[in-house]
Amino acid sequence: MKRxxxxxxxxxxxxxxxxxxxxxxxxxxxxxxxxVCRARGYSARVDTIGLPVPPPDPRDDELEKNGRFYHGLGHSIGLEVHEYPFMQHTEKESLVPNMVMTPEPSLVKPDVFGCRIEDNILITENGAEWLEKHPRHLFIIE
Known part of the structure; x- marks a missing residue:
């Protein structure tokens, strides 16, 4: 799980x-x-669910055994929890200051593990800003 x-x-x-x-x-x-997902040894094959299929990456076949990032990276938030633009392979929208984006990368190996981190990030003129102030490390309870 730590990996x-x-x-x-x-x-x-x-x-x-x-x-x-x-x-x-x-x-x-x-x-x-x-x-990054592939470099760390996991598949990043996209489940398209009605979207155009991205070009296949041959690395994904071998990496699938370790776990997989199944979905789009994330979305914007504002008046709704899930708003356009979505961070996915089909989206050409430029992300600009004052947008709040929610990246939520995850890895899943069915019946073995699942891990997701989700944060709200404000895009500013000078970079990005975390909107949550919390520890960003794995808590292990034994």
Whole structure:
């Protein structure tokens, strides 16, 4: 579980860092996080559920045995909990200051483990800002 948490944590930190760099599109942030996922040894194959299928990545077949990032990276929030733009492979929307985005990377291996980190992040003129003030480490209760 610790290995999966560390991978998801790194995925979240890449999302935060990339959201803080002006001019990125939603699909670029999703792609950056998926690269971290694969580099950490997990599949990043996308379940498209009605969306166009992204080009396959041959690494995903082998990595599937370790676990997988099943869904889009996240979404905006505002008047609704889940709002456009969505951070996924089909979304070309530029993310700009004053947007609040919710990246929620996860890893799942059915019947073995599941791990997700979800934070609200404000995009500012000077970078990104966490809207939650909480510890960002794994709590292990024995």
């Amino acid at each position: 999966a948490f560390d991978a998801v944590y790194e995925m979240q930190m890449i999302a935060f860092q990339t959201l803080g760099e002006p001019g990125h599109t939603a699909d670029e942030i999703d792609a950056a996080v998926r690269e």
